[in-house]
Amino acid sequence: MAILDARKSKPLEGGASFSLSNRVSRALWQVSWAVLAAWTPPPLFAWRTALLRLFGADIAPSARVYGKTRIWYPPNLTMAENALLGPGVNCYNQARISIGAKAVVSQGAHLCAGTHDINDPDFQLIAKPITIGAGAWVAAEAFVGPGVSIGDGAVLGARGVAFRDIEPWAVYAGNPAKKLKDRPRF
């Protein structure tokens, strides 16, 4: 990727965290989405999926993204068959974010793949991939932090905040998220 060295770019003093080419390509992406997709009604999933693929996303034809979903950088997005990113989801994929088959990410959830090194005076940006397993459910306005894996079939309840991995076929909630129970496998 195109993350710059904070010792040189000095982001705390106004310098960039990403290369110029990355920033230009994201600006182009954002304008394109605003003009061509952000206002489109929900049923036009195929159109939005095609646009994401054109900009570099690895996305199955049956995956669904809403006009109000925000994708930071399409080349870092992977979506399997019938994966869903709901309206208002903030897919902040500074590293790759992968959504498994039939996984559901509900309205307003935040998948945040970026953070900063808090031991570094220059506040180096760090990006770590996020994986949402097949059949998992990240419920409304939940938060998934950088590097976190949500296991297959797992549930992160509404407003749940996960900075650590979530076991497969288990139900978590709270901030920080704690395991409440197992989910029956099917």
Add this chain to the structure above:
Amino acid sequence: MAILDARKSKPLEGGASFSLSNRVSRALWQVSWAVLAAWTPPPLFAWRTALLRLFGADIAPSARVYGKTRIWYPPNLTMAENALLGPGVNCYNQARISIGAKAVVSQGAHLCAGTHDINDPDFQLIAKPITIGAGAWVAAEAFVGPGVSIGDGAVLGARGVAFRDIEPWAVYAGNPAKKLKDRPRF
């Protein structure tokens, strides 16, 4: 209501969760609100209340809803005298949501009446009514889950997350919300 049987409609594979007539009526509502109300300045409460009533809400003349409040489906909304839904509130009333007299729901709060059956492979949508008691306060960016009753005079602090009922005249906060103390009755 118009919730479809997930075994037949298969929402995880792109099928609808609501009947066609419900979806059409909500699309009409959303367009109407965007064109006629979403941009209106705060003092025009009477105009927005009239629009909500026209679309089926059971709403007192003195109730207040902002242009930036989001109402999912007006026929499922009940607001008593001087009830208030602040700017940015997401009133996701897939089942009825009732707001008592002089109850205040502050900016950015989420009243979420819908969930899914996580024991069902087809992820059946479930909607359960929410009640906010008279004189209660749901503070900024709090979250109230499906089926929850907030007692009269209760306070759910900013960012508090309630999946269980909140006692009347008590103060709760946190995620999950816990009781901190009683509130003096008046």
Add this chain to the structure above:
Amino acid sequence: MAILDARKSKPLEGGASFSLSNRVSRALWQVSWAVLAAWTPPPLFAWRTALLRLFGADIAPSARVYGKTRIWYPPNLTMAENALLGPGVNCYNQARISIGAKAVVSQGAHLCAGTHDINDPDFQLIAKPITIGAGAWVAAEAFVGPGVSIGDGAVLGARGVAFRDIEPWAVYAGNPAKKLKDRPRF
């Protein structure tokens, strides 16, 4: 400031919480920001800083505010050199909010300087100043309540919710926020 006495203005019955002159000046501010700044691309920091200063903010030339940052009332804003308010930050400065040098407030955080007296039947609005220390980091979608001081070099993790002061050079997270560890000083 211009906070009205709730015993006279009766905000629970539709009365105002702020003086007419305050409301008019904020309406002018909001329209100005929407027309002149909200849509501007990130690099135009100097333009937005100049606009904030024109409306009364005490803001260093190197401070950075995005088009999508929301400032409630510029005269109540103080920003030191290289202080940053990220996109989507809600700077709800009903009392003064001060951001120290090189402090970073990340996307979607909420700095909420206002609350209500829950022991008062008239629900008196109360505003208390917020201070973010130099070199502190309020991470994505965190919440800082009225009267809270975030110490120099402290970190409030993503989605952390602080209603009490945060020690300098310490790391907090959760809702309510708890201290996790110290941060190495530099």
